[in-house]
Amino acid sequence: xxNSHAWLxxxxxxxxxxxxxxxxQARQILSQxxxxxxxxxxxxxxxxxxxxxxxxxxxxxxxxxxxxxxRFSKMSVILGALAITHFFAFRARLHNHHLSExxxxxxxxxxxxxxxxxxxxxxxxxxxxxxxxxxxxxxxxLAWALPSLPQAIMTIxxxxxxxxxxxxxxELATHHALLLILLGLFPLIWRLxxxxxARLVSASFFVSLGLxxxxxxxxxxxxxxxxxxxxxxxxxxxxASLPSGWLSRAGxxxxxxxxxxxxxxxxxxxxxxxxxxxxxxxxxxxVESFYFYLPLVISQLLFAWLIFRxxxxxxxxxxxxxxxxxxxxSVVGGVYPAQLYTLFFNLLLLGLSIxxxxxxxxxxxxxxxxxxxxxxxxxxxxxxxxxxxxLISRAIAFLIVGGVLFFAGTVLNRNRNRSRNQxx
Amino acid sequence: MKKYxxxxxxxxxxxxxxxxxxxxxYIMQTGEPIKxxxxxxxxxxxxxxxxxxxxxxxxxxPISLLQAHLHDQKLKKGQVLYVTLQKDSRGLVxxxxxxxxxxxxxxxxxxxxxxxxxxxxxxxxxxxALKYGIEQYFxxxxxxxxxxxxxxxxxxxxxxxxxxxxxxxxxxxxxxxYEWGDFGVKLTVQRQPERDADITIASAVMQLExxxxxxxxxxxxxxxxxxxxxxxxxxxxxxxxxxxxxxxDQTKSEQVSFNPGDSRVFTFDLNQAQWHVLYxxxxxxxxxxxxxxxxxxxxxxxxxHINGEIVSQAFHxxxxxD
Numbered sequence: 001x002x003n004s005h006a007w008l009x010x011x012x013x014x015x016x017x018x019x020x021x022x023x024x025q026a027r028q029i030l031s032q033x034x035x036x037x038x039x040x041x042x043x044x045x046x047x048x049x050x051x052x053x054x055x056x057x058x059x060x061x062x063x064x065x066x067x068x069x070x071r072f073s074k075m076s077v078i079l080g081a082l083a084i085t086h087f088f089a090f091r092a093r094l095h096n097h098h099l100s101e102x103x104x105x106x107x108x109x110x111x112x113x114x115x116x117x118x119x120x121x122x123x124x125x126x127x128x129x130x131x132x133x134x135x136x137x138x139x140x141x142l143a144w145a146l147p148s149l150p151q152a153i154m155t156i157x158x159x160x161x162x163x164x165x166x167x168x169x170x171e172l173a174t175h176h177a178l179l180l181i182l183l184g185l186f187p188l189i190w191r192l193x194x195x196x197x198a199r200l201v202s203a204s205f206f207v208s209l210g211l212x213x214x215x216x217x218x219x220x221x222x223x224x225x226x227x228x229x230x231x232x233x234x235x236x237x238x239x240a241s242l243p244s245g246w247l248s249r250a251g252x253x254x255x256x257x258x259x260x261x262x263x264x265x266x267x268x269x270x271x272x273x274x275x276x277x278x279x280x281x282x283x284x285x286x287v288e289s290f291y292f293y294l295p296l297v298i299s300q301l302l303f304a305w306l307i308f309r310x311x312x313x314x315x316x317x318x319x320x321x322x323x324x325x326x327x328x329x330s331v332v333g334g335v336y337p338a339q340l341y342t343l344f345f346n347l348l349l350l351g352l353s354i355x356x357x358x359x360x361x362x363x364x365x366x367x368x369x370x371x372x373x374x375x376x377x378x379x380x381x382x383x384x385x386x387x388x389x390x391l392i393s394r395a396i397a398f399l400i401v402g403g404v405l406f407f408a409g410t411v412l413n414r415n416r417n418r419s420r421n422q423x424x
Numbered sequence: 425m426k427k428y429x430x431x432x433x434x435x436x437x438x439x440x441x442x443x444x445x446x447x448x449x450y451i452m453q454t455g456e457p458i459k460x461x462x463x464x465x466x467x468x469x470x471x472x473x474x475x476x477x478x479x480x481x482x483x484x485x486p487i488s489l490l491q492a493h494l495h496d497q498k499l500k501k502g503q504v505l506y507v508t509l510q511k512d513s514r515g516l517v518x519x520x521x522x523x524x525x526x527x528x529x530x531x532x533x534x535x536x537x538x539x540x541x542x543x544x545x546x547x548x549x550x551x552x553a554l555k556y557g558i559e560q561y562f563x564x565x566x567x568x569x570x571x572x573x574x575x576x577x578x579x580x581x582x583x584x585x586x587x588x589x590x591x592x593x594x595x596x597x598x599x600x601x602y603e604w605g606d607f608g609v610k611l612t613v614q615r616q617p618e619r620d621a622d623i624t625i626a627s628a629v630m631q632l633e634x635x636x637x638x639x640x641x642x643x644x645x646x647x648x649x650x651x652x653x654x655x656x657x658x659x660x661x662x663x664x665x666x667x668x669x670x671x672x673d674q675t676k677s678e679q680v681s682f683n684p685g686d687s688r689v690f691t692f693d694l695n696q697a698q699w700h701v702l703y704x705x706x707x708x709x710x711x712x713x714x715x716x717x718x719x720x721x722x723x724x725x726x727x728x729h730i731n732g733e734i735v736s737q738a739f740h741x742x743x744x745x746d
Contacts, residue, residue: 075445079438086434093430111437118441120475122448123599125560127502127537134440141433145426170502171541 005033048105048150055109071121078114085110093146105150108139112158129170132162140184147191156185156204163208173215175287177208189254193246198253202232206261213291220288222278223326226265227295230323232258234302237311263352263375266322269345270382276338281330296327318352349379357404361411364419369412373405451598455590456532458597459515460558461605461732462585474568476561478587481735482507482519482534483559484551484658487542490522499542505554506595507534513728516586522552526595535595550661558589558597576608578737578745583608583637586732605732606638607682611721613743614691617711627694627711628743632721632736635687645677645725650690652677654724655699655710658738661717672698677725692721694741710741718746 012026021029058081069077089103112135118124119131136158143151163177185201209228214221232255239251269275281292303320306312325344329336353376360369380401384394462478485507487495499505505524509517509532517532527533536554563571576582584605590598615629632653636642646652651672680688692699700707710719719741723734738746 079441082441083438086437090430090434107434107437111441114437114441115444118444118448120562122445122452123561124448124557125555126557138433138437138440141436142430145430145433171500172502 008033048102051102051106052109054106055113058110058113074117074121078110078117082107082110082114101146101148101150104142104146104148105154108135108142108151108154111135111138127170129162129165132158132165136162140188143188144191147188149192149194149197152185152188152192152194152197153200156200160204160207163211167211167215171215173212173287175212178205178212181205181208189250190246193250195249195253198250199256202254203257206257209291216287216291217282217284219277220281220291222265222268223281223330224291224295225261226326227292227299227323229258229262229265230319231295231299231302233262233319234299234306234316237306237313237316238302238309241309241311262319262322263349266345266349266352267375267378267382269326270342270349270379272338272342275342275345279326279329279336279341283330292327292330296323299323314355315352318348318355322348346379346383349375353379357408361408362415364412364415366412369408373408376404377401448598451592451596452590452600455592455598457515457600458509458511458517458532458589458591459603460517460587460589461735462587474563474565476563476568476571476585478559478561478585480556480559480587482517482556483554485519485522485554487550487552489519490552491524494522494524495544499538499552501538501541503538505536505538505552507536507554507556509533514731516733532591533595534591534597551658556597558587558599561587561599561602574604576610579610579612581608581610581633581635581637582737584732584735603731604637605734606636606640606642606730607723607732607734608635608637609633609734609736610635611736611739611745613745616743621711623709623712625695627699627709627741628739630692630694630721630739630743631689632692633687633689634723634734636682636684638731639684641684642682642730643679644682644723644727644730646680646688647672647675647677647725649675650692651675652723652725653690653692653721656720656722656735658718658720661713661719711743713741715740717741 008030012021012030015021016023016026085103085107089100089107092100092103112131115131115135119126136155139151139155139158142148143155159177159180163174166172166174166177181201181204185197185204189198189201206225206228210221210225213224236251236255236258239248242248242251265278269278281288283289283292300323303316303323306316322345325341353372356368356372357376358372359365360367360372380397384397460480460482462480489507503524505522506526507522508520508527510520511517511532526535534556536556539553539555542552561571571585574583575585586603586605587599588601588603590600592598610633612631612633613628614631617626617628649672682688694710697707700709701713702708703713717740718738720738721736
C-alpha cells in the first residue's frame, strides 16, 4: 500500500503534464488514498528482538547471584540500569523515534527482570502471577504514555501469561482481567489506530473470556464466547457504514478473531456429543447470568440496530440464527431437539462455507474463497465417519468436495482475469 | 501533559522496584525475628540461578487448627489464610490457629496462600497446604549443591536448616539467613513386613540415628528405650489417629552427653502395641493403614538449649521412607 501511494505520487505530475487531469483533480485523487504511516516493522522487530536479548542477558547475568555483591549493590545496579535506559530513551524520543522505541522496550524488559531479581535478593516466593500483572501494567502505562504499539503488544502478552497462570495454576477466574482489557487496551486501539492491535486485543479478549468463563463453569464457555463474537460481528457490520474510515476499519479488524471464534464454535456444535455441553448454561451463580445475558442483550441491540438501518446480509442472518438456536435451551429451558440442533449447525456451517466460496469466486476475493474452501473441506472430513459408511458414499463425498472446489477455483480464476482485463 | 504522563510511566517502573525492595528491607530491619525449621529439596532453577526449595512443617497445617466457621466452607487454592504462631524460647514457631481474617493486636502470625483446594471429608482434608512466600532460598550459582550436600539425601544423615525469618505486622515473612540444626537424623528400615503379613507383624521395624553435627558438646535428656520419642501424623494422615501414649509416663530420663560427631541409634518396632493407632474406631498397626498416611518420629523432651528439633523423615508404617 505504501509503495502504491509512492507510485501514485510519482505518476500524478506526469498525468497533469500530459493533460489527463488537472492539479485539483490530482489533489482529489491523492486525498482518496491517504498515506498510511508504516510502522517500520523490520526495524521494530530487529531492535525489539535485540532489546529482549539484552534484557535476558541482564537477567541471566544477575541470576548468577554473586555472594560478593551485597543486596544494596545489586539493587543499585538494577535500578541504575533501568534509570539510564529510560533516560536515553526519553532523550532520544524527539530526534530518533526507532532508537527511543527500542530503548523503551529494553527498559520494560529490564523492569520485568528487576521484579524477579528483587525477588531473588529478598528470597521472595509469592503468588507469581502478580509479577506478570505488575510487569504488564508497567508496559500498558508506557504504551499509553508514548504511545507505542510494541509496548501494547508486550502488555497483551504479559496479561495473557498472568491470566493463564491465574486460571491454570490457581483456578482463579480473574474477572478483572477482562476489565483490564476493556478499559486499558480497547481504548488504546483508538489512540494508536493500529489494525494489528485491534486484531490482537480482540483475540486476547476472547482468550481471557474463554479462560474466565471456563473457570466459572465449563457450560458457560461456549454460549458466552459465541454471544460476544456475535456482538463484535454485528458491530463490524454497523461500523462498515460509518463515515469515519478508521472506526469502520477497527470494526472490521475486531471482527476477524470474532469470525474465527464463531466458526470454530459452530464447528464444535456440529458434533452432537459436544453441543449439549456448549449449549445448556446452568445459571447456578449470578456471575453466570452476567456473562450470558450481558452479551446477549448487546448482540440483540446491535442486531436490532442493523434491522433499523437496513444493513442486513445473509451473514448477519447466519450469525443471528446461530445465536437464537444457542440461547433457546438456556433461556427457555426444558428439552430441546438435540439431533435437530446438530443438523441445523451442520447446515449453517455448510451454508456459510458455500456462501464464502460463492462470494470469493464471484467477486474474485481469494481470502473468502480460501476460508470457504477450508470450512467446507473440514466439515466434510468431520462428517466422513459419521455419515458415510460405505466406500461408495465416501468416494462420492470426496468427488463432490473436489468438484465444488475445482469449479469454484475455475470461476475465481475467470473472474480475476476478467477484472484484470477490465482494469487494463 | 504528554511529557508528564511519560515521566509518570517511567517513575512507576522505578518506584515499583524501589517499593518492592524497600518494603522488604523495612521488614528485615524491624520485623519480629522468628525461626522456622525446614528440610530443603531439589536445588536449581535455570532462569534464576541456584536456589534451595524449602519445605516447612508449617506448609501442612492440621485442620484441627482451622477456625470452626471455616470447616463447612470450600477453601480454594490461592485463598489467603492467616496462621497464628507461638514462639518458644529458642525462637522456633509452631502454628496455633488458622483464620481467614487478619489477627489483631500483638499476635504473631504468618500470611499464607492455600496451594490446594480444601473441602471437608475430601481426600487430603486432614491438613491445609499453605505457602508463605519463603519457600525458596537463593544462593550463588553452584552453592546450592553445597547446601544440598550438608542437608543430606534420602537414606543418608539429614541435617535440618533453621531459617531465620523477619515477620512484619501484616504477616509477611522475609528470610534473613539460615543456620544448621544441632542434630542430624537418619531413618532406615531394619525389617520390612512381608506382603499380606499377619496383623502382628504387619508393620516395619525402623531405626533412627541421631548425630550431633554441631561443633559443641550437647547434653540431651533421654528416657529408656524410645520413650523420649513420639509419632506425629503429617499431610494426609488424620491427626486423630494417634493415641496419647501412657506406656512411658512413669519413666525418668537420664542426661546423655553428645560430643561433636557422637551419634546414637534407636529402634522402633512399629508392631508393638504402643505404636498402634486408632483407625476406624479400632487399634490398628501402622502397617495396615492406607498407603497415603505418613508419619514422623519426633524427639519430645522439653529442651531449649539445642538449635532445631530432632525430627525424622516422613514414613509409612510398612517402612516406605519419603
